Amino acid sequence: MGRSPCCDKTRVKRGPWSQEEDAVLRSFVQRFGNAGNWIALPQRAGLKRCGKSCRLRWLNYLRPELRHGGFTDEEDRLILSLYGEIGSKWSVMASRLPGRTDNDVKNYWNTKLKKRYLASSSTSTTQGRSPPPPSPPPAPAPPSGDNSSNAAAAADIHHTHQDEKPCLPPTPPALTEFDTTFADDTLLFKSEQLYAELVGLIGKQSSSTGDRDEASTPSSSSSAARPRRLAAQVAALCGPWTVDVRDTAALLSEPTTALLDAYGAADDAFGPALSACSFQDLLASSYVDL
């Protein structure tokens, strides 16, 4: 019996993720997590993506604790050593390398280390040693330590080129089909906060790199100023931006539950507010011209 596909591939977007999609997914997941259901997430967040794709994007690319960029010699040695012990258990290897994903390790292995490994194993074979068995893992690394070590490592992780990319959209993500019919004041206020936070994230990333390629964003010069103005105005109303939105733990600690509580999200992890309108709609609703 064949499995049904996880989503209708003809109705979801595929291929590379845009900065707008990244911003929406990052903001949504940091706010609400996946609520135990990646399949439903894209619909809730207003993303035209397969849930699986969202999960992969978050896990392999958007998570704040991730490190991108070159592997160190120490990591090289550890991967080579682990491969000799457990074979292609990329997730186990990744758990031993804070800030790295299984996909990272796998790609790095396939493009670089594999050759080195084969060369060294053939050398050692000619020297009389048998190559290490790339098979049954003896004992998986203790999962309990993974999160803590990753969390600890996340503390001093410097964000690399991916995080440094300025990603200020000329207009907010889902605004092209913005429906102004819903006008719940509380919801509007909350959505303004959400969008202000998104803009804050974008602004922070841009300013950290000096907005160096803002000009590369099509038609950004005039329209890009509007979200910033909105953020400044909301910040004036709500107080300064004090939470680093790249810090998932900090984000999840307070506003999420407060927001969900505000909408009585007892039986739906996303809350009825998000059932009634998507996350992008929430963002969109904030984009009334103040």
Place this chain on the structure above:
DNA sequence: AAGAGCTACAACCGCAGCATA
């Protein structure tokens, strides 16, 4: 300068295992 080949990495695919109704 242009095309071929290579490299790095993002993204997709499909299966296995687990949870749950």
Place this chain on the structure above:
DNA sequence: CTATGCTGCGGTTGTAGCTCT
């Protein structure tokens, strides 16, 4: 107990950018 749905995982593919000829 079984069917179903979801997540996690490893293998594979696609492609942008770089280097070489």
